[in-house]
Amino acid sequence: MAPAVIRKISDSTVRRLSLYLRALEDLGQEGSETVSSETLSARVGTTAAQVRKDLSALGSFGKRGLGYPVASLLDRVRDALGLDRTWRVALVGAGRIGSALHAYPNFGDRGFRIVSVLDRRPGRVGDVWGGVTIRGVEELEDVIRTERIEILILAVPPEAAQDIATRAAGAGVRGILNFAPVRLRVPEDVAVNEVNLTLELEAISHAIRRRIPDPREGTP
Amino acid sequence: MAPAVIRKISDSTVRRLSLYLRALEDLGQEGSETVSSETLSARVGTTAAQVRKDLSALGSFGKRGLGYPVASLLDRVRDALGLDRTWRVALVGAGRIGSALHAYPNFGDRGFRIVSVLDRRPGRVGDVWGGVTIRGVEELEDVIRTERIEILILAVPPEAAQDIATRAAGAGVRGILNFAPVRLRVPEDVAVNEVNLTLELEAISHAIRRRIPDPREGTP
DNA sequence: AGCTGTGAATATGTTCACAGCG
C-alpha cells in the first residue's frame, strides 16, 4: 500500500499541496466524497489545470468524469508532505514570537509536536509552558539527542541564530524553521525555511506603490 | 523628488531587494563605502549575476571596476520598496500572534507604524498596548478612516478573516498582511500577502522526507 | 457527457558570458 512518491515534486507544488490539504479537510468535513480540479482550484485560488498538474505528481487516481475521491486524495497529499506521522519539534526562543508559536493550535493538528522549549535567559529557564519546562539553550545538543528532535523552530535574536543552527545541525536536527532575519548556513542535508516578517510587509509596501495612487494621498 | 520607477520589478526580485536592504544596512554599519555584486550575493545567499540583474531594475549606477556605492544603493532600494516614508498600520487581533507582531521591533525600524490595535473580544478592548488603546473590531471602518490606515495586519481566527478583509478594503485599506490560513478575496487594488506558518513547517517535513528516503518506500 | 492526465506552447525566472566603461 501507499506507493512511494514517484516524481520529483517542485517547491511551488509542495506549497500548493499544503493549501489543497486544508481545502480537502474542509471538503471532507462538509461531506463531499469527491472533488473536481475546478472546485479545488477555486478554493485555494489557482487554476484547474494547475491542480491537475500538481496532483499528477502524486500518481494518477482521479476518476475521469467524476473528480478525485476526497478521502484518498487526503491520504496521498498527507503522505507527500510527510504528515503520515508526528514530528518531534523543539522551540528555541521563549520570547513573544516563541510564545505565539508554542500556542499555535494548527501545528499540533498537523502532527508537529513541540516537545521541548529552550531559552537563553536565566529568568525564563524553569518556567513551564503547557507542561513543558523551559531549559537553558546550553542544553541544546543534549535535548536534541535525548528528546530525538527532528525539527527546530528558531525564534531568537538574529545574532544568536547562526550559532544555534550550527549546533543543532551538528546534533542531528533535520530541519529548521527560522524566524530570525538572517540567512543560515547549514549542511546540505538540513532543510531550512526562512520566515521573514519584515520582508512580507515590504513586499506589500512595494505593491501599494506600484498600483494606482491612493486618492486620499495629499489630503491632510 | 519622487522616486522614478523605471522597470517592472518582479515579485522574486522585490523579495530579494528586501534581503539586499538588510545586508546593505549591515555593510554601511561596518563602514563599507562600496560593495561588489559578488560580496552582496554572498551575504544574502544568491549569485553575483542575480544581484546585478536585480539591481539593474533600479537603474544603472554601479561603478565598473569598483562596485556599487553603498549609501546611494541603500536609497534606491528603499525607494523601490516604498520605504522612503512611514506607513500607518492597524493590527486586528490582539491574541498571541498579534501581541508578538505588535512588539516586533523590525517593523518600526522600517517605517511601519502600528497606530491602532483592534480585537473582537470585549475583555481585550480597553487594554493599552504600548500607548495604543485596543478598540472593538466593530470600529474598524471608523479607525481606518480617522487614523488614515493604509496597511492592515490580520491576526484573527480564520473564520473571521474574510469579513474583516472585505470591510477593510471597503474602508480604503491598500494592503493586508494575513496570518489566518485562508485565501482572502479582495478587490484587485488591495495588495495581499499571506503568511502561512503551518505551510512552512509542512514544506520542511516534505524536504526531510525527500532527502533520506524512508526505507519502507523502496518498493517499485 | 464530464472530467482527468499530459504533451506542447507559452511565460517567467535564472545563469552564462562577454562587451565596455571606469
Add this chain to the structure above:
DNA sequence: CGCTGTGAACATATTCACAGCT
C-alpha cells in the same frame, strides 16, 4: 585590469488544449 550591465541561452513554472477513460 575589475567589475557592471545586459542580451542570449537555459531552466522552471504555468497555461492551453485535447485525447482518452468512466
